[in-house]
Every structure is written in structure tokens, then in C-alpha cells.
Amino acid sequence: MNSEFWQARWQEGRIGFHQSEVNPLLIKYINHLDLPVGSRIFVPLCGKSIDMVWLAEQGHEVVGVELVESAVQEFFAEHNISPTIYQHTDNPANKYYQGQLSGQSSKQTITLWVADIFALAADDIGAIDAVYDRAALIALPADTRPKYSDQIQQLSHHASQLLLTLNYDQNEWAGPPFSISPDQILQYYSDYYQIAELEGEPATLNANPEMTVTEHVWLLDDKRD
Numbered sequence: 001m002n003s004e005f006w007q008a009r010w011q012e013g014r015i016g017f018h019q020s021e022v023n024p025l026l027i028k029y030i031n032h033l034d035l036p037v038g039s040r041i042f043v044p045l046c047g048k049s050i051d052m053v054w055l056a057e058q059g060h061e062v063v064g065v066e067l068v069e070s071a072v073q074e075f076f077a078e079h080n081i082s083p084t085i086y087q088h089t090d091n092p093a094n095k096y097y098q099g100q101l102s103g104q105s106s107k108q109t110i111t112l113w114v115a116d117i118f119a120l121a122a123d124d125i126g127a128i129d130a131v132y133d134r135a136a137l138i139a140l141p142a143d144t145r146p147k148y149s150d151q152i153q154q155l156s157h158h159a160s161q162l163l164l165t166l167n168y169d170q171n172e173w174a175g176p177p178f179s180i181s182p183d184q185i186l187q188y189y190s191d192y193y194q195i196a197e198l199e200g201e202p203a204t205l206n207a208n209p210e211m212t213v214t215e216h217v218w219l220l221d222d223k224r225d
């Protein structure tokens with residue numbers, strides 16, 4: 001799952017992970033993050049998720065990171081936002097697009113980095129109040145996930161997370177999305193976070209509708225609080 005893999009997926013329009021409706025689990029469980037209006041939410045591996053628009057409409061600032069520039073461009077075009085593009089001062093390979101929803105009375109900023117998440121530092125993305133991970137951890141192969149969970153906690157300074165995962169028999173489907181067991185969640189996150197399972201319900205994997213899948217929603221809170 002290197003950069004070429006994702007570039008090709010976007011170029012060929014193979015983006016079955018993209019949802020045309022706001023994720024109902026985000027709407028159902030966002031209150032568990034206990035966020036005041038005006039919070040800054042980090043959306044790793046964001047694609048062009050419409051969930052970011054919903055978060056902005058709730059009064060939050062959104063910071064995403066996405067490897068594929070065309071995904072970021074599509075996001076802003078599809079929501080009629082003319083973004084400003086800024087180059088990273090130290091690393092010209094990274095840039096971010098920034099814009100605001102039109103038609104909103106209060107103008108929440110959506111900032112989307114075009115970058116490999118592992119190439120960003122906490123100072124780049126700024127203070128973060130919460131992380132929303134949908135189809136990010138599960139997009140990454142097993143050998144990358146410990147590095148990813150470390151990077152998320154470093155970029156967000158252990159901010160609380162709403163994390164959506166899928167659990168199924170990995171022998172039946174190669175992924176992505178990859179299966180993540182509850183034990184793996186503990187392995188990746190229990191050093192830094194208190195972990196609560198908010199939901200574990202049967203779900204369908206579009207790519208293999210016959211398969212038995214459980215969708216989990218996890219709330220991760222900083223252990224030091």
C-alpha cells in the first residue's frame with residue numbers, strides 16, 4: 001500500500017471507501033468526544049470525506065492529511081470552496097489547501113495537507129482537540145500500523161480519538177480495508193489511551209458482501225487525564 005497504490009486508486013476512480021452520506025456513527029458518537037464548538041479535529045488519511053464538511057458545519061475547525069492531491073482538489077471543488085494553497089516552509093514536497101464552507105454564518109476553516117502523514121510534524125498541523133479516524137488505520141497494512149498509531153499520538157499530543165474499525169476473517173479477504181481485532185487495538189493504543197468500545201455491530205463490506213464483518217467504534221482517551 002505505497003503511494004503509487006493510492007495514486008492509482010484515485011486516478012482510476014476506485015474509491016469504494018468514499019461515502020456519499022455523512023457516516024452515521026460519527027453523528028451518533030461525536031458527543032463522546034465532549035468537544036466545545038470551535039474545536040480543531042484532525043482527520044488522518046482523509047480522502048475527500050464528506051464527514052469533514054459535517055464536522056465544520058458543527059462549528060469545528062478541520063485539519064486533514066491526504067497523500068493524493070487530486071482527492072484534496074476534488075474535495076474543495078465538490079463543495080464549491082476556492083481554497084488557498086500554501087507551501088510547507090521547510091519541505092516543498094508538502095503543501096496544504098485551506099478554505100471555508102460557503103454559506104455558513106460562522107466560517108470554519110478546513111485545512112487539508114497534501115502529504116504523507118509520516119512526513120508531518122506536530123508543529124505543522126498545530127493544536128488538535130480530537131482525532132476522527134474512519135478508514136485510516138484499517139487502510140494500512142499490519143507492519144505500518146504501530147508506526148501510524150505512534151504518529152497519531154505524536155501529531156495530536158494524545159488527543160481523544162473516535163476510531164472506526166472492521167473485524168473479519170483476514171483469510172477471507174486480503175484488504176484493504178484490513179481487519180483489526182480488539183487485541184490489536186490494545187496493542188496499538190493501550191500504552192497511551194484508555195480504550196472504550198462504544199459499539200460492535202454486524203456490518204457489510206462492499207467489496208465482499210457475503211462476508212461476516214463487525215464494525216467497531218472505539219473511544220480513546222488520554223491515559224494521563
Ligand SMILES: C[S@@+](CC[C@H](N)C(=O)[O-])C[C@H]1O[C@@H](n2cnc3c(N)ncnc32)[C@H](O)[C@@H]1O
Nearest residue numbers: 006017045046047049066067116117134135139
Ligand atoms: C481508505 S481511504 C479513506 C479515506 C477517508 N478517511 C474516508 O473515510 O473516505 C484511505 C486514504 O488514505 C490515503 N493515504 C494512504 N496512505 C497515506 C499516507 N501515508 N499519508 C496520507 N494519506 C494516505 C489514501 O490516498 C486514501 O485516500
